[in-house]
Amino acid sequence: METVHKPTRNPIRIAAAAWRLVRDLSRTEDATLVEMTFMKSRMLRKYARWDEAARALRADPRTRDAFEHRPRLGAIDVEALSRLPVGTLGQVFGTHLTANGLNPYIFEPIQDHSDGDYVMGHLLETHDVWHIVTGLSTDVPGEFAIVAFYAAQTGLPTSSMLLTIGFTNTTLFAPDELRARMSGVAKGWTLGVRAHPLFGTDWHSLWDVPLAEVRARFGLSDVPDAGNGIRAVA
Numbered sequence: 001m002e003t004v005h006k007p008t009r010n011p012i013r014i015a016a017a018a019w020r021l022v023r024d025l026s027r028t029e030d031a032t033l034v035e036m037t038f039m040k041s042r043m044l045r046k047y048a049r050w051d052e053a054a055r056a057l058r059a060d061p062r063t064r065d066a067f068e069h070r071p072r073l074g075a076i077d078v079e080a081l082s083r084l085p086v087g088t089l090g091q092v093f094g095t096h097l098t099a100n101g102l103n104p105y106i107f108e109p110i111q112d113h114s115d116g117d118y119v120m121g122h123l124l125e126t127h128d129v130w131h132i133v134t135g136l137s138t139d140v141p142g143e144f145a146i147v148a149f150y151a152a153q154t155g156l157p158t159s160s161m162l163l164t165i166g167f168t169n170t171t172l173f174a175p176d177e178l179r180a181r182m183s184g185v186a187k188g189w190t191l192g193v194r195a196h197p198l199f200g201t202d203w204h205s206l207w208d209v210p211l212a213e214v215r216a217r218f219g220l221s222d223v224p225d226a227g228n229g230i231r232a233v234a
Helices: 011-023 028-040 042-048 050-059 078-082 089-099 115-125 127-134 140-154 157-173 175-194 211-217
Strands: none
Touching: 011 028, 011 157, 028 157, 050 115, 078 089, 089 127, 089 211, 115 127, 115 140, 127 140, 127 211, 140 157, 140 175, 157 175
């Protein structure tokens, strides 16, 4: 797959994307644009606290090795992954991308110039892998859940920014969805607290491992429903 868009510094385009996202949380492209703006803007970066998060992750014995080896997702051959044995992480991931029309290259990869950049790039490009491993759906309640999972595992303020957008949408356009979305947040947070850290994992080394075994390695054998859920083969 090829990159579809490049990041922008145009404040009008960014504001328009944020408003479209508030109105419709399914707009993945706009969500990524808003998130990348929060990641890379000089003005907003101090609030995103990427460097502080990197120092905390480097100090954690469970994740410090990631900064030595710096695994990235890089190029993905979706068709080759989809042909792996049924039920393996790679097969489920590849099939999930194809079935949902997802492009992992909506934007150019973040260049790795610092530990903070590495955290940004690694988290952004592995988002859909985390959905598969956690079993948290890609519908709206599931996205609330995965953001809460991120918050529990990394403590990054980008999570609260995304939840703020999500709950603004809930208040203005989908008040009847409040219970389902709150349930997603509660389940994602609880799951993130109890699971082993997913950050820094070299997912390429696990493509041919059964998904059930991968989940067991991270303490995710009994994943809760959030949204529709992702159980095995997408």
